Amino acid sequence: MKSNPKYILLINIHGLIRGHELELGRDADTGGQTKYVLEFATTLSKRPDVEQVDLMTRRIADRQVSEDYNKIIEPLNSKARIVRIDCGPKEYIPKENLWDYLDNFVDNALIFLKEQNNLPGIIHAHYADAGYVGIRLSHQLELPLVFTAHSLGRSKRKRLIAGGMKSADIEKRYNMARRINAEEETLGSAALVITSTSHEINEQYASYDFYQPDSMQMIPPGTDLEKFHPPVGDELDSPIFKEISKFLINPDKPMILALSRPDQRKNIHTLIATYGNSLELQKLANLVIVAGTRKDIRDLDTGAQEVLTDLLLTVDQYDLYGKVAYPKTHKPDEVPVLYRLASLSGGVFINPALTEPFGLTLIEAAASFLPIVATEDGGPIDIVRNCLNGYLINPLDKSDIIDKILRILKDKKHRHNLSENGLNGVNRNYTWESHTDKYVKAIQPIIEKRKPLKRLPVSRRQMIYHNGAIVSDIDQNLLGDMDSLARLNQVLSGHRKNISFCIATGRRLDSALTILKKYQIIQPDVLITSIGTEIYYGGNLERDRVWTNHIDHLWNRNAVHRILSDLTGLKLQPKAEQSRHKISYYYDPKLAPSLDDIKTLLYQNEQTVNLIYSFGQFLDIIPIRASKGYAIRWFSEQWDIALDHMLTAGGSGADEDLMRGNTLSVVVKNRHNEELSNLTDIEPIYFSEKKFAAGILDGIEYYDFFRRCEK
Secondary structure (H helix, E strand, O other): EEEEEEEEEEEEEOOOOOOOOOOOOOOOOHHHHHHHHHHHHHHHHOOOOOOEEEEEEEOOOOOOOOOHHHOEEEEEEEEEEEEEEOOOOOOOOOHHHOOHHHHHHHHHHHHHHHHOEEEEEEEEEOHHHHHHHHHHHHHHHHOOOEEEOOOHHHHHHHHHHHHHOHHHHHHHHHOHHHHHHHHHHHHHHOOOEEOHHHHHHHHHHHOOOOOOOOEEEEOOOOOOOOOOOOOOHHHOOOHHHHHOOOOOOOOOEEEEEEEEEEOHOOOOOHHHHHHOOHHHHHHEEEEEEEOOOOOHHHHHHHHHHHHHHHHHHHHOOOOOOEEEEOOOOHHHHHHHHHHHHHHHHHOEEEEEEOOOOOOOHOOOOOOOOEEEEEOOOHHHHHHHHHOOEEEEOOOHHHHHHHHHHHHOOOOOHHHHHHHHHHHHHHOOOOOOOHHHHHHHHHHHHOOOOOOOOOOHHHHHHOOOOOEEEEOOOOOOOOOOHOOOOOHHHHOOOOOOOOEEEEOOOOHHHHHHHHHHHHOOOOOOOOEEOOOOOOEEEOOEEEOOHHHHHHHHOOOOHHHHHHHHHHOOOOOOOOHHHEEEEEEEEEEOOOOOOHHHHHHHHHHOOOEEEEEEEOOOOOEEEEOOOOOOHHHHHHHHHHHHOOOOEEEEEEEEEEHHHOOOOOOOEEEOOOOOHHHHHHOOOOOOOOEEEEEHHHHHHHHHOOOHHHHHOOO
């Protein structure tokens, strides 16, 4: 039976897919992915060089859902159709429960395909379950396989852990090991893997054993140009403009527009502080921040509460009333109007996020004739390179942000050229037509067997997840000698698939990220900041909210601050060093009460806290349940990594409980080692004679750490 190179088979097994009135958001399985594959199939079929597109999914006969999902064949147009295959029980079930039935899908799909006049020329699997099926169809029919993951199990597992789920519960509910194994197997078999950004290739897929960058290609999805387009002239009459105008003294000024969720990673605080520090920006433009919708901040989750409360306090700190708008609500159909209002005003769109995997808002802004300033991370790098419609910024460098915004606002001709570039760039790179153009060009040599399949030598790790971790402070540990830091970076990079890299620092998140970037320290898998009061996972910096709630026990920041406010020898550090669960002081041991006396005073006033003294001058007061040591034990339990497979490196009093217990600990030589001298007799801790990162490398060798973690 011959294959037809102009016949493309798409497989998307889970979710509710039909050709009309998609039930988006009905559940976790019926969202953006189902919308994508349907629009992709339809657009692909409209091409003259494509004769047939089948979108193969699961047939569902269930009174709880529409009868539409029970039709074996549903035409989309004359060249495209949805084909539904029987798979396990007839009723609708979540994708996590489908794994035991996927071989039924394979057998029934084979029966269907062999009944057709021709076999497809290529199979394109969407998500891990379709990858499992696609591999088997590909091998049995001798057809090339293309894979789009949409999301990856290893990344999702980190997000779930950050949300408080235990490893065992994740396996039980999500069948995560089966999913990751399917992803590995698919990556090992696919002739082509399609991603939306280069960030996915370099950061997310790189964590897989069968990572093959030469077989991966970035083809960004299309955007709706009927919805997002340049101003048409009626935007100033819109309700959302009237709402924004309520905040502003002069609403006709150019608009610096930021649009995001109220999430710490979106870096809204830095944006407002940047604007507050620049009188020139305040004179030239208004700042408009659209951060979700709210009725009452107190009803939101803790993270959103923190972000929005900080927004209000920062506006007040810099006295930006009349210059900053932060509307409480907006409708979904008002989002395109917001972009057009900013464009009409002569403004700019800004995305100052700490991390940005894709950056859909940047494409929407470009389509709306609005130049952009965006974080130099992930998707924005690709977008600015493709569209040439703005500037990349260091999201933690206020002067860089000010400079890039002013470049656009102060030169109208330059701003217009950037807007033109953006509109042209979107039409060239981010429409459905451009998406399918690039797709067909990518698959054509594979179908015609003109492109040999290149494979790097790979092997599977002994354990599916990390089985060890290296934990280090930043100051006096990683910093101090660039040569040894470069060697440590190389060693850590070489073991990323088996060993987690964790940083535990007293610095706040923004300060830690600035240092990591400045000294080119590799991205940690886990980032413990503010003396163990905050934990973040992965490159996307997923905050562990359960940890935050856990340490809130018995913590009363205002009371602690009030009790210590009049003590001699204690001086609050700058605001940048303070956080919700950390009060930081400069401590003068010649003038201040002893640490024991301070602790007694707090206990007498019913404040149960941890006192952390370090570097001979810093005193941090944090919740009783928080510390670096507590945090890594939480991380150990959440990630299921034994403490004796953790190497911890420190060098000051702030690291003391990090070093105690069953971890393998190394004290890096520096002038603050006397703060850890009480550990020499009671703990089997290795005191290295080498400084900075060289001391960490010495500890790795002393414990034969990597070999130990193989056991």
